[in-house]
Amino acid sequence: MKGPAPADRSSPVPEPRSGRLTVTALRRATSTRMWGGKGCGAPCDYCRVTVSPSDIEYEVEAQLDGKPLTLHFHTRCHDAWRTECEATGTGASA
Numbered sequence: 152m153k154g155p156a157p158a159d160r161s162s163p164v165p166e167p168r169s170g171r172l173t174v175t176a177l178r179r180a181t182s183t184r185m186w187g188g189k190g191c192g193a194p195c196d197y198c199r200v201t202v203s204p205s206d207i208e209y210e211v212e213a214q215l216d217g218k219p220l221t222l223h224f225h226t227r228c229h230d231a232w233r234t235e236c237e238a239t240g241t242g243a244s245a
């Protein structure tokens with residue numbers, strides 16, 4: 152027999168592991184811009200559940216440790232995130 156088996160999956164697949172934010176990191180992120188739209192299949196950064204196209208997705212442009220990042224939320228998760236950010240806020244007086 153010759154030829155590689157089709158089940159061979161030795162090719163490395165890059166995983167977006169570094170893109171996963173912890174809840175603590177999420178709370179430290181500050182949103183700079185946000186807009187709503189239909190879910191594009193990206194997972195919610197709050198509950199980790201994919202935002203389905205039939206759901207409204209909030210896309211948030213944020214800064215974390217000086218680096219820009221894009222977050223995706225369900226509407227309810229965005230509300231919860233904002234509430235947590237305010238609850239754990241550093242008392243910044245805008």
Ligand SMILES: [Zn+2]
Nearest residue numbers: 195198225228
């Ligand atoms: Zn969510």
